[in-house]
Amino acid sequence: MNAIELLDIINTGETSKVQFKETISSIDGFAAELTAMSNSLGCIIIVGVKDKTGDIVGLSYDQLQKTGQLISNIATNNIIPLIYIETEVVTIGDNSNRNNVLVIHVKEGTNKPYKDKNLIVWIKQGSDKRRVSDNNELLRLFQRGGNLYADEMEVGNTTHTDI
Numbered sequence: 001m002n003a004i005e006l007l008d009i010i011n012t013g014e015t016s017k018v019q020f021k022e023t024i025s026s027i028d029g030f031a032a033e034l035t036a037m038s039n040s041l042g043c044i045i046i047v048g049v050k051d052k053t054g055d056i057v058g059l060s061y062d063q064l065q066k067t068g069q070l071i072s073n074i075a076t077n078n079i080i081p082l083i084y085i086e087t088e089v090v091t092i093g094d095n096s097n098r099n100n101v102l103v104i105h106v107k108e109g110t111n112k113p114y115k116d117k118n119l120i121v122w123i124k125q126g127s128d129k130r131r132v133s134d135n136n137e138l139l140r141l142f143q144r145g146g147n148l149y150a151d152e153m154e155v156g157n158t159t160h161t162d163i
Helices: 002-013 027-039 061-077 135-144
Strands: 017-020 043-047 085-092 098-108 122-125 128-131
Touching: 002 017, 002 043, 017 027, 027 043, 027 098, 027 122, 027 128, 061 085, 061 098, 085 135, 122 135
Parallel strands: 017 043
Antiparallel strands: 043 098, 085 098, 122 128
16 A cells, blocks of 8 residues: 555545554454454554544554554454454655554454454444344354354254154
C-alpha cells in the first residue's frame, strides 16, 4: 500500500473493515479486536493514527519493532485457534514531516469461530465489536468456517424408522 492509498483510507474514517489505533494499550482488547475481524470479513488496522480523530501521530522505529512483535505474539498466543496476519510499514509525509504507521492486514478466518484466550467469541458490528451470545449465530460461524454442515448433523431422539 502506498501513502496516497493509506491517506484515502484514513480520510474515510473507521468502518467495519478499517480500524485506527494510536498504540496497542490492551493485549486482551486487541486480541478481541483481531478475533472479531477474523470471525467477520477481515479488516485492516492502522496503528499510529488516533482512534476518534484520524490524526496521524506515527510510530518511531523502536515503537514499530515493539508493536510488530506484540501483535505477532497476540495473534499466536491470545487467539484460539491462532490467526495469521500480515503487516507493513507505510511512510506518510515528506522529509521534514515524516510519519511511519503500521498497517495490519487481518483476513477473514477459515477456521471459525475464533475465540480470545478467555474463550469469548467476538464479531464485528459496524466499527465496533460484540460478543456472540446466540447459539444460532455460533452455529452459523461454524458453518461459515467449514467445520459444521447442517446435512451431517445428528437429529436427537430419532431412529431409522423416522426416515
